[in-house]
Amino acid sequence: MFWKRCARPRLTPPQGLGEKDIATESSICTGETVIGFREPGTGKLLQAVAVRSFEEICDFYRSYGFDPPARQQR
Template sequence: MSVFHRSFKPKPIPKECEGLEVKVQSSTCTGERTIGFFDRVTGRLLYSELVRSDDDIEWFYKKYGLKR
């Protein structure tokens, strides 16, 4: 049991990302994966982060308080 307990409060979803879907994209050249909020109109991934494992994907959902 840890002596130091940190409570976690999810970040609010950015205003420009409300209603957008979460998407994982992979680079065809390097295979690098990123996750973020996908805008279908512009085809851009907003607030993208590097994904190294499935734990990173889970953390992204937890970070913004989203259900998978």
């Protein structure tokens, strides 16, 4: 038997928000970083997901069908 590999469906960003609205926040106390869509009017982070590495940030972008950002040089 041969099994077909199912492609993951793309997630849908919140209404009216796109790639330009993706932002990260880091906690001062714990250092935990979350990524999500920043609502322009309130500054609230929607659909926030905890991330631990640059690869997880790239996965977040890809899950919504956007190109991931380039790694920044330090």
